[in-house]
Amino acid sequence: MIELPLFLVPGAPLALLILFALPQARATARALVPVAPLPALLAALAPVAPPPLALDWLLLGTRLALTETGATFLAFSALLWALAGWGAERLLVRDPARDRFSVCLLLAMTGNLGLLVAQDLGSFYAFFAMMSLASWGLVLHGGGAAQVFAGRIYIAFAILGEVALFAGLAMGAFATGTYMLADLAQPGVPPLALALVAVGFLIKLGAVPLHLWLPLAHSAAPAPASAVLSGAMLKAGLFGLMTVLPLGAVVAPEAGALLAAMAVAGLLIAPLLGLVQGDPKAVLAYSSIGQMSLMALGLGVGLAAPEAWPAIAVALVLLAAHHAFAKAALFLGVPVVWATGIGWPRALVLGAMALPAAALIGLPGTSGGLAKDAIKTAVAVGPGAWAFWLAPALFAASLGTACLMLRAFALLAAAPIRAEVPRGVALPFAVAVGLGVAGLALIPVPTHAAKAAVPSDLLPLAMAAALAALTLAAVRLARVRLVPPAPGGLLAAFEQVPVPAPVLALPAPERRGRALAPRRRRRPDGLAQSGGLAILGMAAALALAAVMLPEPAGSANPTSGAPAPAAAPAQSPAAGD
Amino acid sequence: MTDTSLLVLLPFLAALAATIHARGAAGWGLAGTVASAGLAAHLALSVHASGPASIAIGGWAAPLGITLRADGLAALMIAMTALVGLGVCVQALAAWGLRPTAVEDPRRARMRMGFWPLWLSTLAALNGLYLSGDLFNLYVTFEILGLAAVGLTALSGTRRALRAAFDYLVAGLAGSLLLLLGVALAYAAAGRVDLGVLPLLADSAAGRIAIALIVSGVGLKAALFPLHFWMPAAHSSAAPAASAILSALVVKGALYLALRLLLEGGLVADALRWGLICLGAGGMAWGSVCALRADRLKLLVAYSTVAQIGLIMLAISVAGDPLTGTAWQAAALLMLSHALAKAAMFLAVGRIAEELGHDRISGLNRSDLRPGAAEFAFAIAAISLIGLPPTAGFVGKWVLIDGLIGQGAWPVVALVLTGTVLSVAYLSRVVSRCLRGGPHIAPGARRPPWRAGDVAAIGLAFTALFMGLLSAAPLALLNGPLLS
Amino acid sequence: MIETWLPVAILMTSLGVAPVILMIPDGARTLRTTVNLAAASVKVCLVGWLAWQVARGTDFEARLPVAPGLDLVLQADALSVLFLALSAVLWFLTTIYAVGYLEGGTDRSRFFGFFSLCVAATVGIAMSGNLFTFLIFFEVLTLATWPLVVHRGSAEAHRAGRIYLAYTLGGGLALTLGTIWLYALAGDVTFTPQGTLGNLPAEHPVTLRIIFLLLIAGVGVKAALVPLHGWLPISMVAPAPVSALLHAVAVVKAGAFGIMRIVYDVFGVETTQALGLAMPLAAAAAVTIIWGSLRALTQDDLKKRLAYSTVSQVSYITLGVALISPVAAIGGLAHLIHQGIMKITLFLAAGNFAEGQGVKKVSQMDGMGRLMPGATLAFTVGALGMIGVPPLAGFVSKWYLAAGGLDAQAPLVIALLAGSSLMNAAYFLPILHRAWFRPPPETPAPRLRRIGWMLAVPPAITAGLILAAGLLANAPFSPLGWTRFIVSLEYI
Amino acid sequence: MIVFDLMLAAAILVAGWSALSAPDRTGAIAGFLVFGLLVALSWVRLDAPDVALAEAAIGSGLTGALMLRAAGRMAPPAADRVPRAQRAAAALLACGLAGGLAVAVMDLPGATIVYDPLVRADLGQSGVSNPVTAVLLNFRAWDTLLEMAVLLAALVLVAALGPRGTPRPARLGPLYTPFLRIMAPLSVLVAGHLLWLGATAPGGAFQAGAVLCGGLLALYFGGALRPAAVPAGPLWALCAAGVAVFAAAALAAEVLTGTLLAYPDGADKIWILAIEGGLTVSIGATLLLLFTGLRQGGARA
Incomplete structure (x- = not known):
């Protein structure tokens, strides 16, 4: 197999981007979007990792390399981006602004793929920012009020994250004296720097309470965008944290506890909020929050118990890959549901969607089962004191996911058909489902020997089903009608629809008159009358002053009053005095 | 040093010739001016090369005889007069022609025949004044200067000009009287009237009063606030070329004498300094305020002269001992820059008024006719008057403030800066209106073709502008020893 | 080896051309444009040659004695070349733009004449070898800009002109006074790396502090340090090329450049710190950064928003200088170039919006991405660069400034930069949102005029420069590389 | 004599006051005339007959006449409180x-007045024995030259400002003609005498010129002389001639001796007389023109 240069990973989508600048080439470019991540995929799947690349002239000295973890992330991200590109091409086939979407997609793709191979701070940060900002365009694409609001919240959080990341990276770079990302994990980096970097990544990861943007954005963006947002980009945050945190090297119980607390909060809050949503994509988004919190939990444990980290790292990679495929398949399924009429076609679609859903819930035999088992096993090694509540938390997570899936399916089943959604979206969805099923086998993931399935694994699903049935019954009996709240939780209170154009800058009041010219008089030259007075006054004043003033000191001229020099006038012309 | 006396005699003879041969007045005038300029250049060069020189007229040395003294200061002033004179001559030639034409406007002929003798007399008187080393002789030159200047004021023959000329005449005579009284008193107090007498005058009250009277007379002739009452009307109602001469050159004679008095009077002058500083500051303030309120362009320019004279007087009054300080050089430089800039300004204003038919400031941007060259000259001259780099005014103010800082005279520094701000305020009134354009002006703006008057104004303005970069030359002249 | 002709030639390519252009009749468009562009291209070539020679270590100096102890000195060091290159390249681009912009306008010869004069003044400022020369060109810049501010001739323009003049001449006065005082104290104040004052600071600490204050107040007006910034937003009534080149680049940069010269080459970094002057200066810069951003948030007028953004961004340069750290200095110096190309891009694009669609307010920007994609793209690049998004130029300077803040033991700088970036985003991103993601108004205003290549190409080039300056930051001849070279001279 | 002096001083004050406080112009001018005469008298008392003569002739007489003439042409003064x-x-x-x-x-x-001993010492070399003339035309001839320029400048000024037409005095009766017949030659004679006298005693060009002008004025009032009828050139040339002679002499002296206004040794008196002669003619003509107010260009309508 030929060796693929690493710069092609971000370079291919960028090159395609340039093609978009030419109006004549746009049709071709559009068709090529799905294959843009291909080099990345090849690089990730290559039996021998491509050699590192040093471009000293680029940015602050760019270093590209593919680590083992990076390869996994790169592989599933590339696949997801390809799927999203394909899905978007089919979904937005009639959208006049589809080129704009493609451009944003390509930019975000470049960023996401690039950051996975970037080894130095400058290029990592650049790719990260590129991804974040370009995703803004993905969120905003629909152009409705919800999108505008979601976009505003999204970009606010994104910029906040960028700024925190910038500050943290700058401090870290100053402390270590190098520009290498991996050096941040070395001891000696100030905690504040790490905290800032972590905040930047946690925002991206969607950890509670920095998650507020996530449900909004996911539900507002078109489905393929949601797929990558949830499947690939959230993982970028995870990837960042795994890279820069001194995991496995230092014991930081406080930081670990804080992270774990955030994670547990996410595990509990996400299902509660998600269940009351009325939009299937929002429900799926909340499920993402739950899943990402699970990964954050792993990080927290890793910080608190370094000895557990190697196992946790493996589990996290598994979890990330599995979640990426499953969630992408679910998101891509949403428009397919919309496009199919109620009846057997929809049942068929929902049936297909059930596969990734099952994986998400963690049913044994699925990728999810494998991953969850891995994380459970790994976490169990963690600090002894934590064991008491870790297990219930994990169970709550599974239960929550199951409930959310049921809720999502219920909503999807009842979703009205949308005529504007083209049917062509089914094909990418099918591929995605296939990937969801076979996914972990295709990409280079660390191996984990799952323990045999036990019936208790089905407990969350069963309990969720029971709860759902109970709720349904209660609702029917009590004849209450649930009004789903808007996505966004607390922030919904701030949404203003529609936003009138605010009058921000009042015009300055007109200045009358001129600033520098005082009021003018008719005849400014009527002074001659008093001129005589002025002459007299001046002369008198000076004369009196001359009389009154004491003789200036030192004027005692000895020659004063003396007769003039001898009388003979000099005849020479040069005579002066 | 033959040329020294020729500097006086030649213009004088040319004036006689222009008087007698009225038809060829312009030719005589031109010849006299150019010859005088050549002599001035020669004088400046020789003073620069071989130092100051003096000549005892008739072979009778002072104090019996009269000595002509050409030192750096005098040479600079003479060169300044020549330079401005050349510019004004171009304008006068352009306005009133060189020779009578077959069918001629009588006013034009009258101006031509009247202007040249008067100008040549002014030139002779100024040169004589700068060269003179004798108090009584200075008085006599002031007399010629005053009469010729009144003539120049009245030249345009309008009612307003005649009225102003009369006021000027009366004020000038009063000034001469004070001067004469002072000279007489000095003679009585010290027994002689050559300039060497000045240091002796401090010893007696009579001598000090003599100085006081001379300063009063000089102040009146220099239009020093509050004795400037005659001046704005006179300078604003004369013909452009005449205004330029009056404002740029004639008042400089008196200022020069004031500078000489304070430089050579030494200790006598100490008592006067603070009084003169107050008057200078008052002049700057009052002139600026009046300029801000003026509604006519010429009046504004005339009031700006009041303010500038205040500034120069300020510089003169802080001029310390010429051997140690350099502040007095600032006064000379400021005079030079003011002469060039103010002449350019009056010529430019004359051109603007000629093209627009009026000189109301508020009407400057109301017409689609744009005398762009003249306005440009005005703007450049304004920059020089304000004292912005790289003009001569800037270097003058630099030397002045440098000297003031050296003396620790911070209040005076503040005064100078305030004066600068005020000059920006009133001059920008005009210049901003020259920058018109945009929607309220018809697109087909007419630009009158260039005239020689524009060339004269621009030439003088640019001389003022670049004089700053070339101030090494005047300062080299001033750095030579002074004669006293 | 000391060469004389090159600095003079570089100055004359605009100073000598200015009167020629002023004399060209208004209608002779081709002649004027030819003269203009020829001069501008010659200047670019000469500056390139100069940069090459300076890098090789040749000394350049031209000297004209004005008065005893006062010399007019043109010289070229690395710092000069930085500013020279900026003004030369951007002059060329802006001239092209201005030719297109003023098509059919009045008083074009006056405009281009003064435009050249402004550039001449900028070039003079860049190459001045002592404080006196600097002062002269600084004031010439003030005067030459005024007619451009007032160019439109409306009442509003005149008001802006008055305010501009009041501010800048007031500053000029302070600068003049400070300069004269310093000359009285120290003799000829030649710009020398590490300062020129010798042991004066030990003798006159208080006086020197006052002088520093006067000098900084003088140049601070042009550098738009709060509270001396009032003229800048008001001057935005000027035509777009003027706002672009002068207010974004020449005038404010002249001020920032002056601060550099005063801190580095007059007082020297050590003296500045020893006199306790660095901290107040940094504080002033910080206040300006915050205040400018805050004011920009509430502006609806596009150019005013950009103007306040300029106020904020230019102080990054001051901050970099005032932090007294080589790293921060690199950031500040690089920002001199970076901010220049970014802001000029923004202004040129804004000018295109106004010319093409009559859009002058942020609230009218809806759908501009569809109506004028090229200009909007350039604007986007500029805005993102301003926010500090990598890999654009702004990121590089912010990165070095942040590191410099840490280096100078002022970690608050990071908070400042973070806050400023947030606010930059807050006032730029809504514009981008409107432009790209809002539909154009139902009845879009009729297209005012076609945006010809002369208007379209310059912003595109500068946008490309923004990208290049960021991407190729580590390359030897990038602005960053050059500033490293300069800083290695200032801090030994 | 002290009583006379005190009375004279008081009279001068009174005359000045009456000139200032007179309600109409004629009265004021009369007061001025008296004032001038009294001042001339006081010059005599101060042993300065030259000055007294000049004051009486020019300061009082000619000026007063000028004023009277002007007053007749002006509107009555406005009541200007x-x-x-x-x-x-x-x-x-x-x-x-x-x-x-x-x-x-x-x-x-x-x-100590330094001039007295100096003048006394150098009088022998000046070529004349009247110290006043020596000062005026030798020691300080430069002042005199410039004073002539003042006179000429005044003339040019009047020419530039002068009225459009000149007064045409009526021809006087037959009684006046014989008087003129004596007066005119006499004035020339007296002028010549004064001029010659100037070398040794009080007198000289200014006085001679004044007398000459008196004679001319007499002719003018008699109608015998009508400057307006004379072509402009010659009259002006006459005015300028004396000054021109003076200036030319100054330059000639420079050529001859190397110093401005330094007359060749031994020939001082000749030079001084020549210059004074020119000056006399010039002063006479100038004063006449000043009085008649000839416009430049003369009779050219």
Whole structure:
């Protein structure tokens, strides 16, 4: 197999981007979007990792390399981006602004793929920012009020994250004296720097309470965008944290506890909020929050118990890959549901969607089962004191996911058909489902020997089903009608629809008159009358002053009053005095 | 040093010739001016090369005889007069022609025949004044200067000009009287009237009063606030070329004498300094305020002269001992820059008024006719008057403030800066209106073709502008020893 | 080896051309444009040659004695070349733009004449070898800009002109006074790396502090340090090329450049710190950064928003200088170039919006991405660069400034930069949102005029420069590389 | 004599006051004339007959005549009330000035006048024995030259401002003609005499010129002389001639001796007389023209 240069990973989508600048080439470019991540995929799947690349002239000295973890992330991200590109091409086939979407997609793709191979701070940060900002365009694409609001919240959080990341990276770079990302994990980096970097990544990861943007954005963006947002980009945050945190090297119980607390909060809050949503994509988004919190939990444990980290790292990679495929398949399924009429076609679609859903819930035999088992096993090694509540938390997570899936399916089943959604979206969805099923086998993931399935694994699903049935019954009996709240939780209170154009800058009041010219008089030259007075006054004043003033000191001229020099006038012309 | 006396005699003879041969007045005038300029250049060069020189007229040395003294200061002033004179001559030639034409406007002929003798007399008187080393002789030159200047004021023959000329005449005579009284008193107090007498005058009250009277007379002739009452009307109602001469050159004679008095009077002058500083500051303030309120362009320019004279007087009054300080050089430089800039300004204003038919400031941007060259000259001259780099005014103010800082005279520094701000305020009134354009002006703006008057104004303005970069030359002249 | 002709030639390519252009009749468009562009291209070539020679270590100096102890000195060091290159390249681009912009306008010869004069003044400022020369060109810049501010001739323009003049001449006065005082104290104040004052600071600490204050107040007006910034937003009534080149680049940069010269080459970094002057200066810069951003948030007028953004961004340069750290200095110096190309891009694009669609307010920007994609793209690049998004130029300077803040033991700088970036985003991103993601108004205003290549190409080039300056930051001849070279001279 | 002097001083003051306070112009001019005569008298008392003569002839006589002529051509003065406060201030300031001057005069140190011994020592070399003439035309001839320029400048000024037409005095009766027949030659004679006298005794070009002008004026009033009828050139040339001679002599002296206005040794008197002759003619003509107010360009309508 030929060796693929690493710069092609971000370079291919960028090159395609340039093609978009030419109006004549746009049709071709559009068709090529799905294959843009291909080099990345090849690089990730290559039996021998491509050699590192040093471009000293680029940015602050760019270093590209593919680590083992990076390869996994790169592989599933590339696949997801390809799927999203394909899905978007089919979904937005009639959208006049589809080129704009493609451009944003390509930019975000470049960023996401690039950051996975970037080894130095400058290029990592650049790719990260590129991804974040370009995703803004993905969120905003629909152009409705919800999108505008979601976009505003999204970009606010994104910029906040960028700024925190910038500050943290700058401090870290100053402390270590190098520009290498991996050096941040070395001891000696100030905690504040790490905290800032972590905040930047946690925002991206969607950890509670920095998650507020996530449900909004996911539900507002078109489905393929949601797929990558949830499947690939959230993982970028995870990837960042795994890279820069001194995991496995230092014991930081406080930081670990804080992270774990955030994670547990996410595990509990996400299902509660998600269940009351009325939009299937929002429900799926909340499920993402739950899943990402699970990964954050792993990080927290890793910080608190370094000895557990190697196992946790493996589990996290598994979890990330599995979640990426499953969630992408679910998101891509949403428009397919919309496009199919109620009846057997929809049942068929929902049936297909059930596969990734099952994986998400963690049913044994699925990728999810494998991953969850891995994380459970790994976490169990963690600090002894934590064991008491870790297990219930994990169970709550599974239960929550199951409930959310049921809720999502219920909503999807009842979703009205949308005529504007083209049917062509089914094909990418099918591929995605296939990937969801076979996914972990295709990409280079660390191996984990799952323990045999036990019936208790089905407990969350069963309990969720029971709860759902109970709720349904209660609702029917009590004849209450649930009004789903808007996505966004607390922030919904701030949404203003529609936003009138605010009058921000009042015009300055007109200045009358001129600033520098005082009021003018008719005849400014009527002074001659008093001129005589002025002459007299001046002369008198000076004369009196001359009389009154004491003789200036030192004027005692000895020659004063003396007769003039001898009388003979000099005849020479040069005579002066 | 033959040329020294020729500097006086030649213009004088040319004036006689222009008087007698009225038809060829312009030719005589031109010849006299150019010859005088050549002599001035020669004088400046020789003073620069071989130092100051003096000549005892008739072979009778002072104090019996009269000595002509050409030192750096005098040479600079003479060169300044020549330079401005050349510019004004171009304008006068352009306005009133060189020779009578077959069918001629009588006013034009009258101006031509009247202007040249008067100008040549002014030139002779100024040169004589700068060269003179004798108090009584200075008085006599002031007399010629005053009469010729009144003539120049009245030249345009309008009612307003005649009225102003009369006021000027009366004020000038009063000034001469004070001067004469002072000279007489000095003679009585010290027994002689050559300039060497000045240091002796401090010893007696009579001598000090003599100085006081001379300063009063000089102040009146220099239009020093509050004795400037005659001046704005006179300078604003004369013909452009005449205004330029009056404002740029004639008042400089008196200022020069004031500078000489304070430089050579030494200790006598100490008592006067603070009084003169107050008057200078008052002049700057009052002139600026009046300029801000003026509604006519010429009046504004005339009031700006009041303010500038205040500034120069300020510089003169802080001029310390010429051997140690350099502040007095600032006064000379400021005079030079003011002469060039103010002449350019009056010529430019004359051109603007000629093209627009009026000189109301508020009407400057109301017409689609744009005398762009003249306005440009005005703007450049304004920059020089304000004292912005790289003009001569800037270097003058630099030397002045440098000297003031050296003396620790911070209040005076503040005064100078305030004066600068005020000059920006009133001059920008005009210049901003020259920058018109945009929607309220018809697109087909007419630009009158260039005239020689524009060339004269621009030439003088640019001389003022670049004089700053070339101030090494005047300062080299001033750095030579002074004669006293 | 000391060469004389090159600095003079570089100055004359605009100073000598200015009167020629002023004399060209208004209608002779081709002649004027030819003269203009020829001069501008010659200047670019000469500056390139100069940069090459300076890098090789040749000394350049031209000297004209004005008065005893006062010399007019043109010289070229690395710092000069930085500013020279900026003004030369951007002059060329802006001239092209201005030719297109003023098509059919009045008083074009006056405009281009003064435009050249402004550039001449900028070039003079860049190459001045002592404080006196600097002062002269600084004031010439003030005067030459005024007619451009007032160019439109409306009442509003005149008001802006008055305010501009009041501010800048007031500053000029302070600068003049400070300069004269310093000359009285120290003799000829030649710009020398590490300062020129010798042991004066030990003798006159208080006086020197006052002088520093006067000098900084003088140049601070042009550098738009709060509270001396009032003229800048008001001057935005000027035509777009003027706002672009002068207010974004020449005038404010002249001020920032002056601060550099005063801190580095007059007082020297050590003296500045020893006199306790660095901290107040940094504080002033910080206040300006915050205040400018805050004011920009509430502006609806596009150019005013950009103007306040300029106020904020230019102080990054001051901050970099005032932090007294080589790293921060690199950031500040690089920002001199970076901010220049970014802001000029923004202004040129804004000018295109106004010319093409009559859009002058942020609230009218809806759908501009569809109506004028090229200009909007350039604007986007500029805005993102301003926010500090990598890999654009702004990121590089912010990165070095942040590191410099840490280096100078002022970690608050990071908070400042973070806050400023947030606010930059807050006032730029809504514009981008409107432009790209809002539909154009139902009845879009009729297209005012076609945006010809002369208007379209310059912003595109500068946008490309923004990208290049960021991407190729580590390359030897990038602005960053050059500033490293300069800083290695200032801090030994 | 002291009584006479005191009375004279008081009379001068009274005359000045009456000139200032007269309600109409004619009265004021009359006061001025008296004032001038009294001042001339006081010059005589001060042993300065030259000055007395000049004052009487020019300062009082000619000026008074000019004023009378001008007053006849002007509208009556407007009632221009000067505010009381202004008057009071003026009086106060005048008193202050006078007081200062008085102090100065009292305080005069009695400085030695350096000129007396110098003039006395050099009189022998000046070519004339009248010290006044020696000073005027030799020691300080430069001043005199410039004073002639003043006169000429005044003439040019009057020419530039002068009225459009010149007065045409009526031809006087037959009684006047015989008087003129004596007067005119006599004035020429007296002028010549004064001119010649100037070398040794009080007299000289100014006095001679004044007398000459008196004679010319007599002719003018008699109608015998009508400057307006004379072509402009010659009259102007006459005015300028004397000054031109003076200036030319100055330059010629420079050529001959190397110093401006330094007459060749031994020939001082000749030179001085020649110059004075020119000056006399010039002064006479100038004063006449000043009086008649000829416009430049003369009779050219």
